[in-house]
Amino acid sequence: MDEEKFQDNFRTYAGRNTVQRPLFVIYILLAVSYLLIVIGFAVTLSKATTLSSQLIETQGKLKKYPTSHDFRLFPCGPDTRQWEYFNGKCYYFSLQAVPWQQAKTKCEEQHAKLVIIDGFPKQNFIQTRTRNERFWIGLHEPQTEEWTWLDGSDYRTGFKYWKQGEPNNYLRRDEDCAQVWINGEWNDYICSSPSYYICEKPLPSTPPASSKGK
Structure with missing residues (x-):
């Protein structure tokens, strides 16, 4: 009788142990999986x-040292996309009308x-973009009463494109500053009157090759 009871108890214990062991293994696997997930998340973060950090650093370098690719897309500089490229120089067509002297100053503020x-x-490049609006150019008639280019170019022997009958000091007004107007032809006008203006500057220098690798 005791022997039979012992055998029954042994089978009961063995059955319980068989059930508990798979559960224990499952808990261990879950714990390991959770640990791996936490480690993976930490590594990814x-x-x-x-x-x-590297992206921010790279963006900072690109702003400081634009690549040659940027200059091929934007010859006048990636940060000056309002400037237009033509024949080795950059041109800015203003959206604000100001007197001639103020236009001259505004160009100089932009190193132009x-x-x-x-x-x-x-001339053809400019007249296709001015669309019959008045735009100041770098030609004026100072107190010497001789038309003079701001860069010192020889006016007398140089290129001219005056509208027929200009310059003429219309109604005896002192029209001492030149502008492009209808069909891009030149017109003399009162310097204190507001007009749009065109700035011109050389192409910016591309960054040195040593800067690109930094």
Whole structure:
């Protein structure tokens, strides 16, 4: 009788042990899986933080040292996209009308000058963009009463594109500043009157090759 009871108790214990062992293994696997997930998340977060820092650093370098690719897309500089490229120089067509002297100052503030028109190629380029509006150019008639280009170019022997009958000091007014107007032809006008203006400057220098690798 005791022997049978012992055998029954042994079978009961063995059955319980058989049930508990798989559960224990499952708990261990779950714990390991959770630990691996936490480690993976930490590693991913660390890499994301590093990549973010590298991206910010790279963006800062690109702003400081634009690449040659940027200059091919935007010859006048990636930060000056309102400037237009033509034949080796950059041109800005203003959206604000101001007197001639103020236009001259505004161009100088951008390390440029009022445009000097020295031939038909530049004349054609300008007149296709001014659309019959008045735009100041870098030609004026100071107290010497002789028309003078701001860069010192020879006016007498140089290119001219005056409208017929201009310059004329209309109604005896002192029209001492030049502008392009209808069909891009030149017109003399009162310097204190507001007009749009065209700035001109050389192409910016591309960054040195040593800067790109830093």
